[in-house]
Amino acid sequence: MLQSIHDQAQSWIAWVIVGLLIIPFALWGINSYFDGGASAVVAEVNGTEIDLRDYQRSLQQQRQKMRSLLGKNYRPEMMESPQMRRAVLDAMIENDLLSQTVESDGFRISDGLLFSQIQQIEAFQHDGKFSPTLYEQILSAQGMDKSFFEGGLRSDLMQSQLLTGFRHSSFVTGRELREAVRLQQQKRSLRILTIPATLERLESQQVGDEEIAAQYELNAAAYEIPEQVGLEYIELSVAEIANEIEVDEAELKMLYAERKDGMIADEERDANHILIELAEDADDKATNAAEARMSEVIQKLSAGEVSFEVLAVQYSDDPGSANTGGDLGFFPRGIMDPEFDEVAFSMGVGEVSEPVRTPFGLHLIRLNEIQAEEIRPYEEVRGELSAELKRRAAEDLFFEYAETIANIAYEKPDSLDGAAREAGLAVKQSGLFSRQGATSGVATTPEVVKAAFSGMVLTEGKNSDPIELAEDHMVVVRVRAHLPATRKPLDEVRQQVVAAILEQRARVTAKSSGVELLEKVQGGELSAEAAAERLELQWGEIEKIGRSSHTVAPEVVARAFRINHQADGSVPGQTRYTGTELRGGDYVLIELSAVDDGDLSSMDEREQESLRRELTNQNVKRHYQSYIASLRDQAEVVVFEDQLN
Amino acid sequence: MEFNSTDQEEIEILKKWWKENGTSTVVGVVIGLALLFGWNGWNSYLDSQGIAASQQFEQMQIALIEKDSDRAGRFGGQLIDQYPGTIYAANGALGLAAMKVESGDSVAARVYLQWVMENSDFDSPRQLARLGMARLYLEEGDIESALSHLSSESSVIYASHFSEVKGDALRQKGDSSGAQSAYVEAIQLVDSTDERRALLEMKLAEVAQ
Numbered sequence: 067m068l069q070s071i072h073d074q075a076q077s078w079i080a081w082v083i084v085g086l087l088i089i090p091f092a093l094w095g096i097n098s099y100f101d102g103g104a105s106a107v108v109a110e111v112n113g114t115e116i117d118l119r120d121y122q123r124s125l126q127q128q129r130q131k132m133r134s135l136l137g138k139n140y141r142p143e144m145m146e147s148p149q150m151r152r153a154v155l156d157a158m159i160e161n162d163l164l165s166q167t168v169e170s171d172g173f174r175i176s177d178g179l180l181f182s183q184i185q186q187i188e189a190f191q192h193d194g195k196f197s198p199t200l201y202e203q204i205l206s207a208q209g210m211d212k213s214f215f216e217g218g219l220r221s222d223l224m225q226s227q228l229l230t231g232f233r234h235s236s237f238v239t240g241r242e243l244r245e246a247v248r249l250q251q252q253k254r255s256l257r258i259l260t261i262p263a264t265l266e267r268l269e270s271q272q273v274g275d276e277e278i279a280a281q282y283e284l285n286a287a288a289y290e291i292p293e294q295v296g297l298e299y300i301e302l303s304v305a306e307i308a309n310e311i312e313v314d315e316a317e318l319k320m321l322y323a324e325r326k327d328g329m330i331a332d333e334e335r336d337a338n339h340i341l342i343e344l345a346e347d348a349d350d351k352a353t354n355a356a357e358a359r360m361s362e363v364i365q366k367l368s369a370g371e372v373s374f375e376v377l378a379v380q381y382s383d384d385p386g387s388a389n390t391g392g393d394l395g396f397f398p399r400g401i402m403d404p405e406f407d408e409v410a411f412s413m414g415v416g417e418v419s420e421p422v423r424t425p426f427g428l429h430l431i432r433l434n435e436i437q438a439e440e441i442r443p444y445e446e447v448r449g450e451l452s453a454e455l456k457r458r459a460a461e462d463l464f465f466e467y468a469e470t471i472a473n474i475a476y477e478k479p480d481s482l483d484g485a486a487r488e489a490g491l492a493v494k495q496s497g498l499f500s501r502q503g504a505t506s507g508v509a510t511t512p513e514v515v516k517a518a519f520s521g522m523v524l525t526e527g528k529n530s531d532p533i534e535l536a537e538d539h540m541v542v543v544r545v546r547a548h549l550p551a552t553r554k555p556l557d558e559v560r561q562q563v564v565a566a567i568l569e570q571r572a573r574v575t576a577k578s579s580g581v582e583l584l585e586k587v588q589g590g591e592l593s594a595e596a597a598a599e600r601l602e603l604q605w606g607e608i609e610k611i612g613r614s615s616h617t618v619a620p621e622v623v624a625r626a627f628r629i630n631h632q633a634d635g636s637v638p639g640q641t642r643y644t645g646t647e648l649r650g651g652d653y654v655l656i657e658l659s660a661v662d663d664g665d666l667s668s669m670d671e672r673e674q675e676s677l678r679r680e681l682t683n684q685n686v687k688r689h690y691q692s693y694i695a696s697l698r699d700q701a702e703v704v705v706f707e708d709q710l711n
Numbered sequence: 712m713e714f715n716s717t718d719q720e721e722i723e724i725l726k727k728w729w730k731e732n733g734t735s736t737v738v739g740v741v742i743g744l745a746l747l748f749g750w751n752g753w754n755s756y757l758d759s760q761g762i763a764a765s766q767q768f769e770q771m772q773i774a775l776i777e778k779d780s781d782r783a784g785r786f787g788g789q790l791i792d793q794y795p796g797t798i799y800a801a802n803g804a805l806g807l808a809a810m811k812v813e814s815g816d817s818v819a820a821r822v823y824l825q826w827v828m829e830n831s832d833f834d835s836p837r838q839l840a841r842l843g844m845a846r847l848y849l850e851e852g853d854i855e856s857a858l859s860h861l862s863s864e865s866s867v868i869y870a871s872h873f874s875e876v877k878g879d880a881l882r883q884k885g886d887s888s889g890a891q892s893a894y895v896e897a898i899q900l901v902d903s904t905d906e907r908r909a910l911l912e913m914k915l916a917e918v919a920q
Contacts, residue, residue, distance in 0.1 A: 171798045174761030234775050235805030235839060237812040239850040249913040628916045684906050688872060691902050693835055696868040
């Protein structure tokens with residue numbers, strides 16, 4: 067009996083147990099059991115984690131992208147700003163959201179499409195053909211698992227299907243096109259009345275002492291000499307260190323012996339030429355004429371009556387060489403046109419070539435001498451080698467000194483002397499400068515100015531941190547003199563103060579009389595003409611200006627296009643008039659006299675098509691952006707801020 | 712042996728238990744497994760439908776790029792007929808509608824949009840279809856039909872564009888103040904980097920009081 071139960075146990079009960087164990091694998095995939103150790107989580111998108119490692123990898127990629135984009139202007143701290151880091155994380159979140167959405171919306175990519183995409187990736191190709199070995203090698207070199215890579219690519223393809231969907235479902239109707247043109251190319255005709263903010267229009271130019279005192283107090287900053295500092299600093303640069311370095315002759319010779327095989331002066335050739343000018347796109351007639359002229363030259367030359375040089379003077383169209391008999395001197399490859407080089411570097415000394423066609427015209431070349439490529443002699447390259455040795459030695463010293471200076475300047479923050487002595491440098495001094503910086507010297511660099519006015523240097527009187535002016539050039543600064551901002555005495559600036567008061571008064575007067583007249587004209591109390599007469603001014607006509615017109619002040623254009631009008635182009639009386647203040651203080655009354663709508667039919671077909679395409683693309687972008695925004699709104703996104711830095 | 716006798720007893724207990732509960736246990740396990748495999752089967756059916764639809768969709772997009780409207784129409788039609796529940800059918804129908812608008816046949820375009828509105832379960836294409844309907848009615852001068860497609864509250868995803876079209880319709884109807892508030896709304900909802908902003912401002916300036 068027992069035996070039978072045991073037998074049974076071994077048969078179906080065992081299978082049930084194994085079956086139950088298999089289920090989780092079947093359901094969730096084996097992968098989840100083998101994922102590596104967990105790393106910190108920076109965000110969760112609908113429960114899916116973005117871990118620190120991936121985030122840091124994205125940051126690194128972004129850094130590289132910025133560096134190659136900005137080149138010399140790249141600053142490492144750009145990527146350290148919280149906004150930038152957040153933008154990188156946001157992009158990752160968006161990508162996760164999209165990949166979740168396309169998956170759940172039922173986007174699918176067939177194996178066929180996936181593999182044809184993989185095969186098109188150039189990195190996986192050998193001699194223009196997809197190589198499965200290369201594919202696996204590259205993935206494993208990147209530490210990437212095949213199913214991970216293919217999963218990512220699948221998701222990218224789904225996302226691009228989503229985008230294609232938006233692209234192909236966007237359209238623009240005829241009415242929308244007409245409306246866009248009607249508005250964008252609308253022209254408006256105006257009359258304007260400019261009330262200038264001039265002193266002549268003031269009733270009184272008397273300014274009382276009290277007013278002067280008040281203005282002087284109120285705008286104190288305008289009447290002071292700004293805060294200034296003077297620096298003392300030590301400056302370390304590779305160039306200066308290199309100047310001090312002596313180079314050993316024996317060492318130089320050794321370097322030369324080592325290098326000389328690589329120090330080759332290219333082959334150079336000396337030639338004369340005669341150019342018959344012929345434009346690249348010349349017609350048959352011009353070509354025939356040039357060829358006839360060239361054969362004339364060849365004929366005379368072969369008759370042997372006239373020398374090549376004389377013919378060059380007579381015939382050559384090359385302004386640089388015609389007068390010297392066509393002499394070009396010695397030249398290496400790559401200076402002349404390739405067609406010219408090809409002939410000049412394959413002919414023998416004393417030979418005259420067949421005519422050669424280049425973009426300039428037809429050339430006849432005579433080769434005079436060949437200077438074969440040769441190893442450059444020691445005397446010639448000694449200077450270069452010595453500069454290189456000096457620079458190399460100086461660079462080593464630079465980093466050594468830079469570290470010493472940084473340490474000492476930090477440890478003894480109250481003086482630069484120690485650091486200077488240790489590095490054998492002199493302590494230099496700058497002149498006084500304000501926060502605007504100086505026009506010459508060390509304080510022209512914004513970083514130096516910023517450091518000079520920083521709390522640590524200015525208030526606490528300490529040495530600055532080392533400031534890198536270039537990769538091979540640094541300074542450390544400290545403040546030697548500090549002049550706080552000082553007010554200029556009232557007597558000295560009195561005229562300035564009065565001028566400012568009067569200017570302000572002129573503005574206010576112009577505006578208030580403008581606004582007053584505008585109200586009367588709008589209310590029908592006063593005709594436009596009567597208003598102008600009152601101020602002894604005249605309306606000026608402005609015909610049909612567009613939205614980006616520069617013929618009138620931008621404030622006037624903006625205002626004129628904000629006047630309401632009827633669909634038939636007429637303007638109702640009460641809304642016809644408006645006014646605006648200009649930047650300089652003048653006040654302008656504006657009368658809208660006519661509106662001419664833009665007309666689609668005045669555009670040719672190509673322009674219409676390009677506008678249609680532009681509007682369609684705007685729709686695609688707009689729909690896509692709205693869609694992403696709605697995904698974000700509905701998603702549950704948690705960001706663990708404390709993990710981000 | 713002691714062991715033997717307890718063993719015997721346990722076997723008896725097991726046997727008794729099996730007699731009482733055996734059937735229901737087996738049935739339970741069978742139902743569980745059936746559900747499990749059914750669910751997996753259903754998912755893999757959906758996957759295969761998705762993949763087939765995806766391939767049709769790819770073909771249709773190529774035809775659209777090549778401006779071969781007959782072929783695009785054929786692939787799109789198959790998507791709608793054979794895989795009506797997929798996202799591809801919805802996006803395909805929107806694509807065919809856009810193609811019809813381009814060739815000037817707004818009535819045919821509306822048929823596709825109508826299909827998406829009535830048959831698709833996906834919010835985004837459904838809302839785009841409704842927006843498209845309104846724009847086409849406006850094109851045909853049927854302001855009331857246009858407005859009726861714009862009034863529903865479920866236009867959340869493309870709210871800015873809905874408001875813009877509403878402004879267009881109201882302006883055409885002569886309702887300046889209604890148009891004004893619609894345009895204001897459209898501008899508020901549009902992304903700050905959106906290129907359409909300038910045109911929206913122009914539209915607003917024209918109806919502003």
